[in-house]
Amino acid sequence: MAVPKKITNFLEKRKVKYKILEHKKVFTAFDKSKTLKVSEKIVGKTLVVKFDKSLAMVLIGANKILDFQKLKKFLGKEAKLVSEKLIKNKIKGVKLGAIPPFGSLWGMKTFVDRSLKKERKIILNSGDWRFSIEISPKDLEKLIEGLTWGNFSKRK
Template sequence: MIPKKILSYLEKNKVKYEIVKHKIVYTAQDLSATLRTKLNEIAKTLIIKTDKGYFLLVLPASRQIDFSKLKKILKVKKIGLITENLMKKIVKIKPGTVPPFGSLYKLDVYLDKSLKKIKKVIVRAGSYAESLKIKLSDLIKMEKPEEGQFTSEKK
């Protein structure tokens, strides 16, 4: 079940959304296969730790982070994904279900420009059995993310 905090946030911002129910899935690849949708239509949300703090990244599930590009964009020396335990402390949500709403967790959001080709995206929302479909333009209006090209094709 999607936490009330997330749905209230969307309603407060007058964002139209569709709750997408599905079997329990833990990865973007499984979500894509279950929903029979393309990987690039799923917005993957990751939290990274740097020497300047934590950041929330939103990128197409079909791509991977290019850490050298990201270091330049963020102007940092050290960078890496956070651990599951740290994730539970920061966002109080299970790994693999982090929504792209950094404002809820006081995290700056960075959006990979390659996601902008998609009008509606499927995002995780605190549940392994439900996701949300929202307009990317609504996500951008709500979160006002920094935008950059910090991904590459998956190998």
């Protein structure tokens, strides 16, 4: 499998600059940074959370962990990570563990940690374990309708 058509169509339709990176099959953002020989801080990991009855995607750097207290303060509500079963039911067309942070494709909001905004480029999941998307934070903002930046991570 390559990058799912749903993802490439989404990228092309929005007319943003991006690059598809091919690499060996990896299952974690940490392994992706080692494989691509880049800093963990520019590799994004997508988490899916539930607050109230809503689902949202949260993108943080691979060098960070989600800070649930900061996220609660940011959202004004408590949030929890969702189960893999729920992810499989709600997010179709991409591989589990390779979910790109394009919440609008699945009717979700997307929150991106502000630490990624200062990077020249960031590397995202593409929907497949063997490919990634390289994009600037500015183009990511153009790509994702309603993207919200916030501080909700902490160092590992």
